[in-house]
Amino acid sequence: MSKNHWQNWSGIVQFNPQKIVYPHTEEEIIAAIKKSVANKQELRVVGSGHSWTPLVETDHTLMSLDNYQGVVHIDKEKRQATVKAGTKLKYLGKLLFEQGLAMENLGDIDVQAIAGAISTGTHGTGIAFGIIPTQIVALRLITASGEIINCSASHNAEIFKAAQVSLGALGVISHITLQCVPAYKLKYVASKQTVADCLQNLQHNIANNRNYEFYWFPHTDTIQPKCSNLTNEAPIERSIGNFFNDYLIENGLFGAISTITRIKPNTSAAVARLTAAVLPQTEVRINWSHKVYATPRLVKFNEMEYNIPIEHFEAAFNDIRAAFDEHKFEVHFPIECRFLKGDDIWLSPAYGRDSAHISLHVFKGKPYQHYFNTCEAILQKYNGRPHWGKMHNCQANKLSQMYPHWNDFLAIRQQLDPQQLFINGYLRLLFGLDLPKA
Numbered sequence: 001m002s003k004n005h006w007q008n009w010s011g012i013v014q015f016n017p018q019k020i021v022y023p024h025t026e027e028e029i030i031a032a033i034k035k036s037v038a039n040k041q042e043l044r045v046v047g048s049g050h051s052w053t054p055l056v057e058t059d060h061t062l063m064s065l066d067n068y069q070g071v072v073h074i075d076k077e078k079r080q081a082t083v084k085a086g087t088k089l090k091y092l093g094k095l096l097f098e099q100g101l102a103m104e105n106l107g108d109i110d111v112q113a114i115a116g117a118i119s120t121g122t123h124g125t126g127i128a129f130g131i132i133p134t135q136i137v138a139l140r141l142i143t144a145s146g147e148i149i150n151c152s153a154s155h156n157a158e159i160f161k162a163a164q165v166s167l168g169a170l171g172v173i174s175h176i177t178l179q180c181v182p183a184y185k186l187k188y189v190a191s192k193q194t195v196a197d198c199l200q201n202l203q204h205n206i207a208n209n210r211n212y213e214f215y216w217f218p219h220t221d222t223i224q225p226k227c228s229n230l231t232n233e234a235p236i237e238r239s240i241g242n243f244f245n246d247y248l249i250e251n252g253l254f255g256a257i258s259t260i261t262r263i264k265p266n267t268s269a270a271v272a273r274l275t276a277a278v279l280p281q282t283e284v285r286i287n288w289s290h291k292v293y294a295t296p297r298l299v300k301f302n303e304m305e306y307n308i309p310i311e312h313f314e315a316a317f318n319d320i321r322a323a324f325d326e327h328k329f330e331v332h333f334p335i336e337c338r339f340l341k342g343d344d345i346w347l348s349p350a351y352g353r354d355s356a357h358i359s360l361h362v363f364k365g366k367p368y369q370h371y372f373n374t375c376e377a378i379l380q381k382y383n384g385r386p387h388w389g390k391m392h393n394c395q396a397n398k399l400s401q402m403y404p405h406w407n408d409f410l411a412i413r414q415q416l417d418p419q420q421l422f423i424n425g426y427l428r429l430l431f432g433l434d435l436p437k438a
Contacts, residue, residue: 047116051389093290396432
């Protein structure tokens with residue numbers, strides 16, 4: 001195996017770049033860019049490898065920002081933090097907390113680099129909140145010419161709208177300024193209910209919880225709703241019950257029985273029913289926000305996720321449940337459903353609409369194509385847009401119809417990188433760069 005072999009978290013994306021560079025400073029980032037330009041070689045930037053699409057795949061230079069982390073500046077009066085782009089979300093949460101600050105919302109995984117998270121439109125849940133890039137007030141972008149561009153809603157505004165979710169196609173993001181909030185505690189409650197009860201109370205739960213999501217366990221009538229709300233209660237450190245759920249049930253036991261389904265796929269429905277049966281009736285955690293959002297993910301999987309208008313959620317969800325009845329998918333991982341506020345970011349899947357996100361998971365090493373393709377057709381029927389970091393089959397012809405500012409983004413991309421330094425084969429398919437014009 002090549003010493004430069006790279007693979008993503010699940011192993012579904014693997015390649016051998018000519019070299020991997022680890023800059024420590026902006027100057028080293030610029031030097032690497034200029035060297036790639038001089039050698040007429042492409043350059044892609046990688047975060048933590050938690051995307052399932054070949055966004056960073058390259059035969060040339062892969063740039064990791066693992067050595068480029070930390071806080072650049074804190075403006076306590078404005079509650080804004082400027083951080084280096086490679087800063088991991090888990091580390092960032094601790095750094096902000098030390099300053100009495102927090103991000104207003106996060107997803108349920110915190111190992112990603114902040115630049116990777118925003119570049120793919122990563123998000124949490126909560127109808128009052130947008131995707132993570134909506135928390136950005138300014139960006140510092142290094143282009144293919146080595147120029148540093150500072151942009152915000154009031155300065156280089158069009159570049160800013162393109163750069164908030166850019167797929168790494170505009171340049172290397174070096175600094176990100178986040179609008180933070182005072183540090184806060186959350187009370188997290190997970191419970192157990194039927195599908196009918198969940199759907200009957202869905203609108204109430206979305207509207208009346210700061211963060212609301214649920215998991216449906218396929219082949220069962222079991223839903224696990226998860227709610228988080230602000231609290232002044234004293235933190236409850238991870239109890240034996242929580243440890244049991246997180247590490248034994250969700251990861252240890254689940255990983256062991258998942259392996260059985262890979263060997264004997266026809267056990268998938270039984271495993272899903274067993275998993276639903278052993279879920280605790282109630283689980284409660286109280287802690288500072290950055291310690292509540294994320295949960296350990298030790299069992300590896302491949303994932304597809306779509307954003308749909310929130311008004312179509314129940315119909316789409318029921319169609320997916322019906323597809324399980326029809327196709328008998330040999331899948332045991334739960335389906336995750338989250339709800340978010342719309343935004344005005346050009347390539348955000350939530351552009352212009354309050355949204356529901358439906359995430360489908362398949363245990364690493366098991367076939368996923370039929371399941372994902374069937375559900376993708378259902379979700380596209382409801383005006384779905386794919387998550388940029390997760391598996392999908394969309395290319396330029398479909399994507400250009402999904403995004404009103406698609407051509408505006410491509411114009412900015414052409415302006416900043418006319419020689420396609422930051423474009424790999426996968427992005428050429430997404431953007432239609434090698435396709436004949438209609």
